[in-house]
Amino acid sequence: MFDFHFGTRDEIIKNDEEFVLFTKRMLPRWINGIPDSECLALYRILKVNNLKKTALIETGCGASSIALVFHAILNDCKVVSWDTNPSKGSFLKSVINEAICKPLNANINDYWEFIAFDSTNNHLGIAVLSEMKIKPTLGFFDSLHTLDHLIAEINAYSDSASDIFYVVLDDANYTNKEENFSYINMLRTKLKLPSIEQPISNVCKPYHEEIQQFLSEKFKKVERIENDFEKLMTDDIYFDYFQSDWKQMIQKGMAKKTKDRFVSFKIEK
Numbered sequence: 001m002f003d004f005h006f007g008t009r010d011e012i013i014k015n016d017e018e019f020v021l022f023t024k025r026m027l028p029r030w031i032n033g034i035p036d037s038e039c040l041a042l043y044r045i046l047k048v049n050n051l052k053k054t055a056l057i058e059t060g061c062g063a064s065s066i067a068l069v070f071h072a073i074l075n076d077c078k079v080v081s082w083d084t085n086p087s088k089g090s091f092l093k094s095v096i097n098e099a100i101c102k103p104l105n106a107n108i109n110d111y112w113e114f115i116a117f118d119s120t121n122n123h124l125g126i127a128v129l130s131e132m133k134i135k136p137t138l139g140f141f142d143s144l145h146t147l148d149h150l151i152a153e154i155n156a157y158s159d160s161a162s163d164i165f166y167v168v169l170d171d172a173n174y175t176n177k178e179e180n181f182s183y184i185n186m187l188r189t190k191l192k193l194p195s196i197e198q199p200i201s202n203v204c205k206p207y208h209e210e211i212q213q214f215l216s217e218k219f220k221k222v223e224r225i226e227n228d229f230e231k232l233m234t235d236d237i238y239f240d241y242f243q244s245d246w247k248q249m250i251q252k253g254m255a256k257k258t259k260d261r262f263v264s265f266k267i268e269k
């Protein structure tokens with residue numbers, strides 16, 4: 001059950017950030033993949049840039065979906081999320097329904113579309129937005145974590161995006177081009193297999209640099225915009241709460257507490 005009582009609709013709206021964290025902190029670790037500071041920084045990007053009556057997309061669902069769908073309900077937006085793991089979509093639906101939609105008297109289906117498929121697929125991935133006549137304004141990318149896949153996602157998204165659009169990246173400090181060897185090695189360790197050495201050809205510049213360059217070659221104006229992640233990160237209890245797991249992720253090169261982990265861009269076509 002996720003219908004813990006936070007307060008009335010007015011109290012939720014007045015204490016919106018506290019409510020986002022209240023809901024996020026009910027999630028188990030497997031679906032709570034970003035720090036609290038990053039979830040709040042994402043939520044603030046939506047608020048500060050006044051994103052209303054528009055579409056928002058996401059690849060790799062979890063805590064980020066809470067921030068996006070909550071904002072969508074309050075601002076008449078539609079969120080479309082892709083994740084290859086259908087259980088995540090189903091689990092999040094019950095959390096969002098009970099914790100957010102019930103007190104706000106909202107129908108989740110009016111605000112959230114979850115697609116359990118590869119985000120880069122031509123027939124079911126981000127490319128379907130144009131068939132669905134959806135022009136998104138913001139995309140949050142947190143799925144496979146390879147540069148090639150990320151570029152394919154952003155390409156498809158920018159094709160259907162509005163004339164001014166936002167790109168927000170998680171793990172933007174990563175440098176894996178074709179394969180994510182940190183993740184592969186973490187899973188191999190669980191199988192008691194030796195780690196694979198990453199070939200030098202797989203190393204690219206950090207995603208925030210590669211993506212800024214990619215977008216700049218394609219569009220009229222690309223601006224890296226400020227967000228509150230660095231400021232919020234300092235006092236984030238998520239890192240202490242999941243300390244043991246984070247220690248392993250840092251050792252395997254999967255996580256780093258750096259401001260370049262969460263990066264946002266504003267683009268003009």
Ligand SMILES: C[S@@+](CC[C@H](N)C(=O)[O-])C[C@H]1O[C@@H](n2cnc3c(N)ncnc32)[C@H](O)[C@@H]1O
Nearest residue numbers: 032033034060061062063064083084118119143
């Ligand atoms: C790091 S998690 C996402 C964390 C989430 N944003 C959060 O806030 O908790 C990455 C997710 O990407 C999904 N994924 C991996 N490859 C994908 C692909 N090709 N298309 C869509 N989703 C994918 C995985 O199933 C996984 O759930």
